[in-house]
Amino acid sequence: MTDTLNAAASTNTASSTNTASPAATPAPVYTVPQERRVVTSVPGPKSVELQKRRLESVSTGVSSVLPVYIASANGAILVDVDGNQFIDLGAGIGVTTIGHTEASVVEAAVGQVQDFIHTLFTITPYEEYIRVAELLAEHTPGDFPKKSVLINSGAEAVENGVKIARKYTGRRAVAVLDHAYHGRTNLTMAMNHKAAPYATGFGPLAGDVYHAPSSYPYHDGLSGADAAQRTIEYLEKSVGATDLACLVVEPIQGEGGFMVPAEGYLPALQEWCTANGVVMIADEIQSGMARTGAYYASEHFGWTPDLVLTAKGIAGGLPLAAVTGRAEIMDAAQPGGLGGTFGGNPVACAAAVAVFESIESNNLLVEGRRIGDSLRSGLEQLQHKHDIIGDIRGIGAMIAIELVQPGTGDTSKEPNAAAVTAIAEYAAQHGVLLLTAGTYGNVLRFLPSLALSDDLIADALSVIDDAIAAL
Numbered sequence: 001m002t003d004t005l006n007a008a009a010s011t012n013t014a015s016s017t018n019t020a021s022p023a024a025t026p027a028p029v030y031t032v033p034q035e036r037r038v039v040t041s042v043p044g045p046k047s048v049e050l051q052k053r054r055l056e057s058v059s060t061g062v063s064s065v066l067p068v069y070i071a072s073a074n075g076a077i078l079v080d081v082d083g084n085q086f087i088d089l090g091a092g093i094g095v096t097t098i099g100h101t102e103a104s105v106v107e108a109a110v111g112q113v114q115d116f117i118h119t120l121f122t123i124t125p126y127e128e129y130i131r132v133a134e135l136l137a138e139h140t141p142g143d144f145p146k147k148s149v150l151i152n153s154g155a156e157a158v159e160n161g162v163k164i165a166r167k168y169t170g171r172r173a174v175a176v177l178d179h180a181y182h183g184r185t186n187l188t189m190a191m192n193h194k195a196a197p198y199a200t201g202f203g204p205l206a207g208d209v210y211h212a213p214s215s216y217p218y219h220d221g222l223s224g225a226d227a228a229q230r231t232i233e234y235l236e237k238s239v240g241a242t243d244l245a246c247l248v249v250e251p252i253q254g255e256g257g258f259m260v261p262a263e264g265y266l267p268a269l270q271e272w273c274t275a276n277g278v279v280m281i282a283d284e285i286q287s288g289m290a291r292t293g294a295y296y297a298s299e300h301f302g303w304t305p306d307l308v309l310t311a312k313g314i315a316g317g318l319p320l321a322a323v324t325g326r327a328e329i330m331d332a333a334q335p336g337g338l339g340g341t342f343g344g345n346p347v348a349c350a351a352a353v354a355v356f357e358s359i360e361s362n363n364l365l366v367e368g369r370r371i372g373d374s375l376r377s378g379l380e381q382l383q384h385k386h387d388i389i390g391d392i393r394g395i396g397a398m399i400a401i402e403l404v405q406p407g408t409g410d411t412s413k414e415p416n417a418a419a420v421t422a423i424a425e426y427a428a429q430h431g432v433l434l435l436t437a438g439t440y441g442n443v444l445r446f447l448p449s450l451a452l453s454d455d456l457i458a459d460a461l462s463v464i465d466d467a468i469a470a471l
């Protein structure tokens, strides 16, 4: 932490630092010291006051993981209204991937606010939207002509991907995988694995959505080829390829618990989709935008999807999402059929351009790999000490641990949701914000920003070590 402060203090006198060479990327300047600091109980008194007001005015349908109210954020640190500083291992669920209030994003957004805030691209367009579409075409997997549409949220990207695939194929059915999460709109509620809390009582749900078995190596033990065969058999028998418009797949499942599919699984599904005229769509909303050490997680699996969905991390925290893919599929939609009032908002687009530039100029793909290596080796040490850590999985800054009942990690792998809840609670009390996940609620997921230093990783893991010991 002190070295980042020193770096911040010395940015105007680069020649005085002993490590920096003149051509090197300047060290990031943090406006908040990158350190954990707990100065009140959690939540503190000011947060408790705000929570009272919130319960009077905000629907209980909107819940919060940790009711501490945030005053500022920078890099990998959240500062609450009581002055507590949290190591943020959630990044707003993988949104502030390049760090909170990253300087170039702030500058781009402020500049755009001053120029113009809204015109509506479908009335009078602007260059920023085109630039984002160009960058998406450049960085999504696949070397073929691509086009994009920009919208506001991940769920809206899923909805648009399905609309476009249906129009292109002239077919109706939509397939997803077990343990999937795709959003909270009417169509996407029907595409999630979990009914509660996302769909319970909110029906009727959209029809023609089919849930196929997935690849979950820790539990099914299947090779990629065998898991793909099982998925394909379900699709052929229960849906019928000729009725299937699209198969929507998260390359690493997010809410489901960061399941990394067995090798060969995704390319085998793509091959079957291509052979059967089915559009295969990668939901990279959580796994994309440099998080895994590649722009898109699909790349790790040798998978080139027909369409790619981007949202969460694309604009540094501003709301923006995209469907990008094969030009002939994207152009199937009739003029006026896609879009929306706020879709591709110029401020969000300007921020997204800055995010892409920052990934390049700050070598953030390398940072994703660094965080993955550092987290994984730290978690492996914890696994040696604590036999409730059944599985460690994920890629880059998208790593999770699955917690099981003591001694069942190699046998029945019985879920241990109580441990997950207790560890997350202990961590929060000690200044570490940790997210949970998993169909059985027994997964702790690490989804930090790429600004997270190795020092902060070690500090956070020491808290988690204590939390497990305190169970």
Ligand SMILES: *Cc1c(COP(=O)(O)O)cnc(C)c1O
Binding pocket: 152, 153, 154, 155, 156, 158, 181, 182, 183, 184, 250, 254, 255, 283, 284, 285, 286, 287, 311, 312
């Ligand atoms: C978050 C998420 C969504 C939904 O995005 P919203 O912006 O919340 O609508 C869809 N798919 C995946 C994989 C996600 O992680």
